Amino acid sequence: MSIFVSAVGFGVASGAVIALASLGFTLQFGLTNTLNIAYGSFITLAAFVGYGFVQFGLSPWTTMAIVAAIMGVLSVAYYGGFIRSLIRRSIGFGPLAIATAAALIFIEYTIVLVAGTTTRSYGLTSGTTYHLWDFVWTSTQVAIIVLAAALVTMFQLGLRTTRLGRALRATAANRTLARACGIRVERVSVGAWMISGLLCGVAGVALAMTTQAFTYNLGLTFLIVIIAAAVVGGIGEPLGAVTGGLIIGLVTQVSAAYFNPAYSDVAAFVLLIAALLLRPTGLFGGQARRSNVATA
Amino acid sequence: MSWAEGQPLARNLRCEDVVAGYGDVPILKGITVTAHAGRVLAVVGPNGAGKSTLLRALLGLLQVRHGRIFLGERDITNEPLEELSRAGVGYVPQIDDVFDSLRVSENLSMGGFVLSRAKQQERLAVVLDVFPALSKLIRRYAGSLSGGERKMVAIARVLMPDPDVLLLDEPTAGLSVELTQMVLETQVRLLATFGKAVLLVEQKAEAALKVADDAAVLVDGQVVLTGSGPEILKNRHVAEIFLGSNIGMNR
Numbered sequence: 379m380s381i382f383v384s385a386v387g388f389g390v391a392s393g394a395v396i397a398l399a400s401l402g403f404t405l406q407f408g409l410t411n412t413l414n415i416a417y418g419s420f421i422t423l424a425a426f427v428g429y430g431f432v433q434f435g436l437s438p439w440t441t442m443a444i445v446a447a448i449m450g451v452l453s454v455a456y457y458g459g460f461i462r463s464l465i466r467r468s469i470g471f472g473p474l475a476i477a478t479a480a481a482l483i484f485i486e487y488t489i490v491l492v493a494g495t496t497t498r499s500y501g502l503t504s505g506t507t508y509h510l511w512d513f514v515w516t517s518t519q520v521a522i523i524v525l526a527a528a529l530v531t532m533f534q535l536g537l538r539t540t541r542l543g544r545a546l547r548a549t550a551a552n553r554t555l556a557r558a559c560g561i562r563v564e565r566v567s568v569g570a571w572m573i574s575g576l577l578c579g580v581a582g583v584a585l586a587m588t589t590q591a592f593t594y595n596l597g598l599t600f601l602i603v604i605i606a607a608a609v610v611g612g613i614g615e616p617l618g619a620v621t622g623g624l625i626i627g628l629v630t631q632v633s634a635a636y637f638n639p640a641y642s643d644v645a646a647f648v649l650l651i652a653a654l655l656l657r658p659t660g661l662f663g664g665q666a667r668r669s670n671v672a673t674a
Numbered sequence: 675m676s677w678a679e680g681q682p683l684a685r686n687l688r689c690e691d692v693v694a695g696y697g698d699v700p701i702l703k704g705i706t707v708t709a710h711a712g713r714v715l716a717v718v719g720p721n722g723a724g725k726s727t728l729l730r731a732l733l734g735l736l737q738v739r740h741g742r743i744f745l746g747e748r749d750i751t752n753e754p755l756e757e758l759s760r761a762g763v764g765y766v767p768q769i770d771d772v773f774d775s776l777r778v779s780e781n782l783s784m785g786g787f788v789l790s791r792a793k794q795q796e797r798l799a800v801v802l803d804v805f806p807a808l809s810k811l812i813r814r815y816a817g818s819l820s821g822g823e824r825k826m827v828a829i830a831r832v833l834m835p836d837p838d839v840l841l842l843d844e845p846t847a848g849l850s851v852e853l854t855q856m857v858l859e860t861q862v863r864l865l866a867t868f869g870k871a872v873l874l875v876e877q878k879a880e881a882a883l884k885v886a887d888d889a890a891v892l893v894d895g896q897v898v899l900t901g902s903g904p905e906i907l908k909n910r911h912v913a914e915i916f917l918g919s920n921i922g923m924n925r
Contacts (some may be wrong), residue, residue, distance in 0.1 A: 548784045553772040558767070559761035560788040560835065 379510075385635035386628060388514035393627020394526035395584045399600065400607035400619040401533065402577030408550040408614035409570040412461055413475040417578065420456075424449050425596055426493055429536025432500050438587050439521075446579035453575025454568055456481070460565075472531035482598070495581045495590045496558030522584045529580065530620050531572075539615065542569050550614065602643060603630070606650035612660025621661055627650070685746030685762065686710050687732070687839040687871050692741035694731040701727040703895040704741065709839060709873040709888075714866045716886035716903055718879040725875045725893040729843050732873070733765055734758055741797075745839060760788055764837035764870075768844040771828035773815030778808060778827055781816050787832030801830045804864070805886070822853045829861050839871045846878055854878060858885045883907040 399421060406414050424445050431441040460481065466472055505517040515523070537543035545566045548556040556563050585600060586592055607626040611618025626646050634642035653660060687709040695701040701724045709715040717725055730736040732743060734754050743751045745761055754760070773781050782801060786794040799873055804811055805826055809821065815825055832840060845862065846854040858874075863885050865872050876882035883889055886903030899906060 393678065429750040483906075544784065547776065547780075548773060548787070551775045552770050554755070555770060555773060556784070558759055558765040559784045559831075560756050562756050640677065 381631065383512040383633045384514065385632040386646065387515055388519075388635075389628035389631035390513070390624070391515060391519035391523055391588065391627075392631050393624035394523045395581055395588065395623075396603055396607050397620040397623030398526050398529060398577050398584065399581035400611070400623040401606045401616055402574035402581065403604050404608045404611075404614055404616060404619035405546075405570050405574045407608070408616070409546065410457070410461065410465065410567050411471065412465070413471070413478065414461070415475060415479040415601065416456070416481035416485060416575075418597035418599075419482040419489070419603065420449060420453065420575070420578045420599035421483060421582040421585065422489060422592075422594060422602055422603075423452070423597075424579045424596075425586035425592055426489055426498070428581075428583040428586055429493075431497050438518075438583065440501060440585075442580055442583040446576045446585050449579030449582070450572045450575035453571045453578065457568065457571040461571075461674075468510070482601075486594055486598065493594065495594060497593050498586075499589075499591045500587055502587055518587055522588065525580070525584075529577070533556030533616065546570060546585060590618050599628075599643065602650075603646045604655055606646040606653075609650055611654045612663035615660065615662040618660050631662065680891045685748075685838040685871065686744075687763070687841075687873060688744040689728075689732065690742050690744070692728070692731055692738055692743065694727060694736050696736075700739070701895050702731060703897070705892075705897055706741075707873075707890045707897060707900070708893050709871040710864055711838070711871045712869045713806075713887035714862060714872040714874055714885060714903075716874045716876055716879075716882040716889045718876055718882055718889060718894060718906075719892035721877075722894075724895040725877075725892055727895070728892070729841060729875050731874075732841060759835070759837075762835075762838040764832035764835070764840045766798070766825075766828045766832050766842045766845060768847050772816040772819075772824050772831065773924065774815070776816060777812070778814055778816055778819075779812045781831050782808075782834055785831035788835055796836050797836060801833050803847065804833065804868075805830050822856065825849070825853075825857050826861065829865070833865075833868075836843055837870065839873065840876045842864050842875055842876075844882065845873060846876065854881050858882065880907065 403414065403417050406412050406417070424515070427448060428438070428441045428445045431444060432438060436444070461474070461478070464477055502518060507519050508515050508517065526651055545556070545561045546569070548559060548561055548606055549563045549566045553563055556566075585596065589596070607622035608619050609622070610625055611620070611622025626649060629640070629641040629649055630645045633645035657663065678857065689705055689707050692702055692705045693700050694916055698857075705724075705728055707715065717728060718727055725833055730737050734752055738751050741751075745833065747765060748760060748761065750758060750763070751794065755765070759765070772783060782798055783794065789797060799810060808826065808830055811823060811827070816824065819827060822866050829845075842862065846857050862872060862874060866887065874882055874886065883903040883906055889901060889903045889906045890897045891899040891906060
């Protein structure tokens with residue numbers, strides 16, 4: 379089996395986690411025009427809360443479900459108690475992003491205060507190995523790929539078929555017009571932050587499960603990858619975030635296979651810069667441009 | 675039988691002595707106007723007169739400091755836009771008047787968001803009956819439509835929940851002379867024919883006054899003249915003083 383095929387296999391597994399995280403990130407951006415830098419620290423928090431449950435003896439999958447619920451609640455609390463009040467004060471896009479960066483530092487150092495700087499690991503064994511065509515995946519990787527595919531499919535279906543989904547689309551496309559249609563956009567925003575928190579929880583635990591070891595800065599490093607995925611796909615576009623996540627996953631893993639793996643995130647940076655230079659609106663940015671989501 | 679026949683008249687929108695503005699500066703200085711059911715009220719005036727501010731105050735987008743706004747007998751002063759929509763106030767913005775990234779069918783569906791699915795289908799049939807040309811556009815993305823088509827979608831969308839009052843913010847902005855005439859004389863007049871109270875804010879004063887049953891001329895945040903549209907249109911003195919040469923140029 380070639381190195382390339384093997385890297386592609388890892389890239390899909392890695393891309394599945396990035397896609398979930400990026401979907402949550404882009405949802406916050408699309409609905410409330412917030413570049414939430416603190417999203418990275420929420421990923422870390424999810425990994426650490428999950429670590430606690432795993433240490434307590436719960437299975438990683440049960441842990442993931444519990445952590446997702448916890449992160450959903452925390453995400454809504456963070457939005458309602460912090461972000462919304464800043465938006466109401468009309469502080470502007472840039473200062474809001476800086477405020478979220480401050481929140482990231484606060485959350486990360488709170489984690490350090492509680493859990494220290496020691497490297498942690500869920501300590502999962504690789505378990506059964508599956509051979510699919512020329513790809514080789516561990517049972518954990520397969521489960522995460524299937525879970526990510528299911529969640530993304532559910533999300534996309536929900537956007538089109540449920541009342542909340544329709545309200546999300548309308549609010550992201552044109553907030554004032556959505557209000558003029560009787561859509562209670564503030565409730566919709568809360569719903570969006572809840573969903574993004576759930577996705578963040580799943581992604582955080584999945585990342586910890588597939589990482590050999592992690593520390594308090596897990597999310598900060600991962601944030602760059604998440605932002606790169608969102609930008610490559612078209613920030614504010616759910617399908618773009620998923621596609622961007624898969625692309626970034628593939629590119630970072632393939633580059634890691636041929637160059638020094640320590641520099642794999644550089645590939646994400648290169649893609650991010652290339653996307654900004656060549657297609658600033660991203661792969662799915664046409665829709666974003668039409669709906670003013672990305673430029674609002 | 676047309677759709678309008680047999681329809682009960684909708685409620686009026688009454689604005690009483692409204693004062694509103696930005697910061698400490700009042701832009702509206704005691705505005706009193708009424709949009710009557712089944713009639714078009716045109717609010718015209720020069721740039722900076724307070725037309726858009728009035729609309730923002732009516733829509734709950736700007737705090738009303740003094741005075742009251744009534745929908746029928748219900749006090750709707752400072753109610754948020756989404757609640758006004760649910761109460762029966764439809765709004766067509768000047769720009770961004772459709773969901774560009776959604777199909778025409780989805781735009782109409784969003785217009786009827788507060789309705790049950792069954793009621794939505796019922797209203798969709800009615801709206802397509804009123805605007806048969808929409809049937810051919812139903813799968814198109816709203817962002818790909820021409821100016822006139824967009825406006826038709828915007829007005830059709832706002833008709834979906836069957837509102838009592840329609841607030842139209844410069845519906846002819848950016849449209850050609852021919853399209854302006856078509857939108858005002860066909861689509862806007864049609865809304866009044868259906869028994870709706872229509873409040874039309876329009877920069878193209880002459881074109882608006884031609885189709886208006888009632889009109890209010892705003893200058894410096896105050897209503898300086900009211901009357902029927904044709905009456906005000908014929909008053910050359912008024913036109914020269916308040917609208918200047920714009921009245922001819924903005925046709």
